[in-house]
Amino acid sequence: MIRVVLPAHLRTLARVKGEVQLEVKDPVTPRAILDALETRYPMLRGTMRDRGTLKRRAFVRFFACEQDLSNESPDDLVPEAVATGAEPFLIVGAMAGG
């Protein structure tokens, strides 16, 4: 079971609280996680990656195991700890300040 942590605005949109748990078939990649997430919560489609190109939205980041996976290939394997459910896959809104 893959654990996913959504940013607050997307938790509100998807009407979930806390972590989301997803069944993701091997190989577990960022793309596979997002596909599973959007299938379960279709209202999230287009909010993390472009609807047409499926490229990550500029202000959305993917973190796991204290690593920034945002600029890695969406088809790379996620860290083993994420694949086993020991660690969550974090979807984060990029910092904005003023």
Added chain:
Amino acid sequence: MSQIRLLVGTRKGAFVITSDGKRQNWDIVGPHFGGWEIYHLKGSPVDPNRIYVSQTSSWFGQIVQRSDDGGKTWDPPGTKPEDLMGPDGMPKGQSNMFVYDGEVGTHKWYDGTQRPWEFKRIWHLEPSLNDPNTVYAGAEDAALFKTTDGGRTWKELPGLRHAKGQLWQPGAGGMCLHTIVFDRSNPERITVAISAAGVFRSDDGGKTWRPINRGLKSQYELPDPDAEVGHCVHCITMHPSRSNVLFMQKHWDVMRSDDAGESWHEISGNLPTDFGFPIAVNTNEPETIYVVPIKSDSEHYPPDGKLRVYRSRTGGREWEALTKGLPQRDCYVNILRDAMTVDSLDPCGLYFGTTGGQVYASANNGDSWTHIARDLPPVLSVEVQTLA
């Protein structure tokens, strides 16, 4: 007694503000969609409890929300299990899928080169006059989309971008389609306005379009002041009973057409400045119009720090300042293009929101004003529903 429901979009959420027909005591509910930019909310004229919302974010993109109970509850259309089903058995969730039709094509970029159209957000939603499931959506980069299934799916009306779209160029605020006007006497006629491209009209239900900018002059913005396209139109409005008469607030100049946009003439008259964003027409007096003069295109605040709505009862040229109840010193807010509207009561009620978070209301044709909200986030849009 009638009821008034204001739909207020702000930089950080939507607010629903209600009153009875006396329009004296107001109740504010919100924020809905807190933290998101709400460019526009608008209710269906034939089913007022059906309200559509454009919810956007630089982080998470475009969302469309819909209420079927007058704003009490909201859902992105097509995301309930009983809605459209995909092959995997789940809802398709296509309510925020705005894809340009066919070849994307290019428009003019700031540096003069051609650049592909790229969807950014929906600025304006205009529900059909006779079908609650049909809505038109004005996009940035400028295009017109339409749903006929209550917002579950959207299709572009691509003929619009064929109207010299390669010459359209964004202004500082982006290249947005912000105004959609229907003609009650001719269901096939749709008029839209785009910054910075101008006004365009279709007489066949949106299939084909042509620019209707004759008479507009942009001597400080365009190398050819009389260009067929390229004018920075900020807002147009029409009285429902007179479909041939259009009023326009352009970047500079307040304009009028008496032939459905075939030609325009200036009616700025004695305004202290003819720059501004919204324009509105009184429900009961088709020749009574309202603008909010703003000092200049680089100083987006009222002249002299005085917030004044100007009213013309002669269809333009002769204007009077309406100041009672509005701040007359140290006021440096702006009023954006979709942030002024009129109700359908008699006397006509007017409402506008400011970038300072105030919402002002008048229940007497603009003669006097009160603030009904004072500390909201910057207001992007104000629409009103007059409920029986």
